[in-house]
Amino acid sequence: MSTAVDTGSLRQRPVNGTRQTPSEEGKKTDKLLDSHTEYEFGGPWGVLAIMTGFPVLMYYLWICLVFYDGQLVFPHSVDDIVPFLGRMWEHIRVDASPNLYAWKVYGGLIIYQLFLAWWVPGYMQEGLPVPSLGYKTLMYKCNAIGCIYLTWITAAALHWTGIFRLTSIIDNFGHLMTVAMIVGFGVSFGMYFLTVATGNQIRMSGNFIYDVFMGACLNPRIGPIDLKMWLEVRIPWVLVFFMSVSGACKQYETYGYVTPNMAFMCLATWLYLNACIKGEECIPQTWDMFHEKWGFLVIFWNFAGVPFSYIYSVVYMATHDPENYRFSTPTYVLLFGTLLTAYYIWDTSMSQKSRFKMQTQGIFEYRKTFPQLPWGTLHNPKYIQTAHGNRLLIDGWWAYSRKPNYVADWIMSLTWGLCQGTCSPIPYFYSVFFIAVLVHRVGRDFERCALKYGKDWDAYCRAVPAKFIPGVF
Known part of the structure; x- marks a missing residue:
């Protein structure tokens, strides 16, 4: 058994067809990692604050964006607090009510995406071995590319025939947001009770609100549909694109x-959505599918958080005079160039890592979905063989940074605010919130890896010292 404590543990040879299994010591570590050991996100009180505070923040930012010219507003004095809250509530009651039209639009999208996910043929992709399932691998139906193209065609037909004008999405933003929140809460609590009732819960803390937030189930499915993977792409990023x-x-x-x-913004959101659907077979290799449970943290965020808080720049630009955010030609060139450069690094780094994992499992198959970018697949990559049994990639973009995908992803998020300049601070919420999420997630990930790989993780950190940007951080 090799142990990556020096350069002797570094390998550079073909990895395809050499499926790796954890060592006995590795299985013991996996069992520890696959159990509840400590609270995250500040424990029960912390997650309760998130579950109540974030919807309030979403309403506040939307109200400021639409009704106060994109500027943050506050009570002018102590005496103004109650009237201020009254005005906020009136906007929610009138302009963000969960009306029947919003239920039809949002509910129709969910039903249509579930139907397409079930009906459209797809590529079957094997996932990573799951410790809680005795290292069994699950199969995932990857048909997002067909489903989303059919969705685009359907939306275009509905728009041009006048049955459903796409402008109504922006016009009913507040109503749709409230419906999305209700669905997010409903599915989160519903899945918790259903999972516990059927005895399929794992990694539980014993605290009700915390377990609802983190989730009780790992791989919920309806027939051939893996709900966790379905929700990660089919609702949030479809909505984000259609809002643009x-x-x-x-x-x-x-x-x-x-x-x-x-x-x-149309280009930026299309790039993101299309990347998810063209490389859907890479999603089963990610932490979200392999380890993260399906709870409020994931469910609410995908149903409501992503589509209704990442797209503030579009809402602002759709409701304000374009003269407010007109740029010079060089500025536009720089803006588009930054987006495309960051997208290339993000797309290819995600592809390199996921395909390396598939190569390690011996299940890699090249797919020609558009667009496959150069350097998306590494041949004979360098890696560190761990005593656990896994391999740590130290080649391609991953030779320069432990999280090159996070850096590129954050830069893209920043451009989503920059596209409206300094008209409003609210469109920058995405990038500010996102960097906080990424830093927190990196801390969780690195702590887990240090426990899982021990001295091999130390060797990896020496081989790739930069967490994010080489020479900076």
């Missing part, structure tokens, strides 16, 4: 043209 298109339609109907800024 809705904003572009709104601009065109109002001004007779679409600004480069709005076109930027």
Whole structure:
């Protein structure tokens, strides 16, 4: 058994067809990691604060964006607190009520995406061995690319026939957001009770609210549909893209043209969504599928958080005069160039890591879904063989940073705010919130890896010293 404590543990040879299994010591470590040992996110009180505070924050930012010219507003004095809260509530009651139209639109999207996920043929991808299932590997139906293209065609037909105008998405943003929140809460609590009732819960703390937040089940499924993977792409990023298109339609109907800024958001959201669907077979190799449970943390965020808090720049630009955020040509070149560069690094680094894992399992198969970018697959990559049995990639983008995908992903999020300049601070919420999430997630990940790999993790950190940016951090 090799132990990666020096350069002698580094390997550079073909990895395809050499499936790795954990050592007996590795299995003991996996068992420890697959049990509840300590609270995260501040424990029960911390997660309760998140579950109540974040929806309130979403409403507040939306109200400021739409009704207060994109500026943050506060009570002017102690005496103004009650009237201020009254005004906030009135906007929610009137402009964000969960009306029947919003239920039809949001519910229709969910039902249609579930139908397509079940019905459309797809590529079957094997996932990573799951310790809690005795290292059994699950199969995932990857048909997002067909489903999303059919969704685009359907939406275009509904728009041009006038049955469902895409501009109505922006026009009903508040109503849709409330419905999404209700669905997020409902599914989170419903899945908790269903999982406990059927005896399929794992890694439980014993605290009700904390377990609802973190989740009780790992791989919930309806027939061939893995709900966790389905929700990660089919609802949030579809909505984010269509909101950008809705904003572009709104601009065109109002001004007779679409600004480069709005076109930027259409491109940015299309790139993200298309990356998820063209490389869907890589998703089963991620931490989200392998370890993260399906609780409020994931469910609410995908149903409501992502689509209704990442896209503030589109909401602002769709409701404000384009003269407020017109840039020079060099600025547009820099903006688009930054996005495309960051996207290339993000796409190829994610591809390199996921395909390396598939190569290690001996299940890699190259798919020609558009667009497959150069350097997305590493041949004979360098890695560190661990005593646990896993391999740590130290090649490609992963030779320079332990999280190159996070760096590129965050830069993309920053451009989503920069596209409207300094008109409003609210569109920068995505990048500010995202960096906090990434730093926290990295801490969780590195702590887990240090426990899992021991001295081999120390060797990996010496081989790749930069957590994010080489020479900086």
